[in-house]
Amino acid sequence: MEVSTGNESPHSHRAYRGVIDLLAPHACVVCGSHMCSPTRGPLCGDCFERLLAESHGPVTYQCQTCSIPLPPRVGVCERCRRETYAFSRLTAACPYRGVAARVLREVKFHSRRSLIPLLVELVSPLVHHDSTSVALVPAPSRRSTIRRRGFSVGRELATALGRKLHLDVLDLLRQRSHAEQKKLAYEGRWSNMLRSVRAVRARHLPQTAIVVDDVFTTGATANACAVALKEIGVQFVEVVTFAMEY
Numbered sequence: 287m288e289v290s291t292g293n294e295s296p297h298s299h300r301a302y303r304g305v306i307d308l309l310a311p312h313a314c315v316v317c318g319s320h321m322c323s324p325t326r327g328p329l330c331g332d333c334f335e336r337l338l339a340e341s342h343g344p345v346t347y348q349c350q351t352c353s354i355p356l357p358p359r360v361g362v363c364e365r366c367r368r369e370t371y372a373f374s375r376l377t378a379a380c381p382y383r384g385v386a387a388r389v390l391r392e393v394k395f396h397s398r399r400s401l402i403p404l405l406v407e408l409v410s411p412l413v414h415h416d417s418t419s420v421a422l423v424p425a426p427s428r429r430s431t432i433r434r435r436g437f438s439v440g441r442e443l444a445t446a447l448g449r450k451l452h453l454d455v456l457d458l459l460r461q462r463s464h465a466e467q468k469k470l471a472y473e474g475r476w477s478n479m480l481r482s483v484r485a486v487r488a489r490h491l492p493q494t495a496i497v498v499d500d501v502f503t504t505g506a507t508a509n510a511c512a513v514a515l516k517e518i519g520v521q522f523v524e525v526v527t528f529a530m531e532y
């Protein structure tokens with residue numbers, strides 16, 4: 287989903303980044319330090335270690351719906367108790383802060399496609415696919431965003447995940463154009479968001495669709511995706527994201 291951080295770059299920023307990359311090809315995109323030895327893509331070893339430390343890893347007690355770590359015996363987190371979601375389960379690799387937030391900002395606002403494999407590395411262990419009728423479905427992006435960025439983060443993530451995990455990727459969701467969501471209040475945004483996504487009809491539908499997105503914030507986008515997919519006949523919807531705000 288699209289989250290404005292207020293740091294959105296002007297159109298020319300992408301070209302500018304390209305020049306920086308050419309001048310300093312071995313600088314870590316998060317801390318800017320020079321990388322003497324090859325590491326995992328454009329992230330230095332230290333930042334990668336920090337990212338791993340931030341990611342959840344196996345948690346003993348977690349929310350039954352959204353999988354965030356919880357104290358013992360809580361069962362369902364406050365947000366999931368408050369909202370009724372159309373998806374049955376959500377899993378995210380890391381909280382939306384620290385290195386994870388910096389990495390996503392680089393992907394989204396500086397068009398760093400080269401960070402996608404890193405996201406896939408952390409997200410892929412979250413996808414459990416024991417059923418044969420499972421497909422990955424990218425969360426949709428606005429057309430204007432794809433034009434500006436040069437790619438859709440959801441589609442890139444889903445495609446790379448599908449390749450790694452040998453799962454089908456079905457591009458079933460489209461973003462409807464509507465008034466700027468970020469200007470709307472929370473409640474308004476929620477109901478507006480429900481109508482913001484539509485699903486295209488497909489001849490072969492999976493029983494379970496796993497919506498792939500970069501970040502989960504209010505849950506409004508993920509919910510709109512799940513509602514749209516169920517409308518066209520998908521039985522179960524799960525959501526997997528790289529980061530999650532909580």
Ligand SMILES: [Zn+2]
Pocket residue numbers: 314315316317318319329330331332333334
């Ligand atoms: Zn670094």
Ligand SMILES: [Zn+2]
Pocket residue numbers: 349350351352353354362363364365366367
């Ligand atoms: Zn929850």
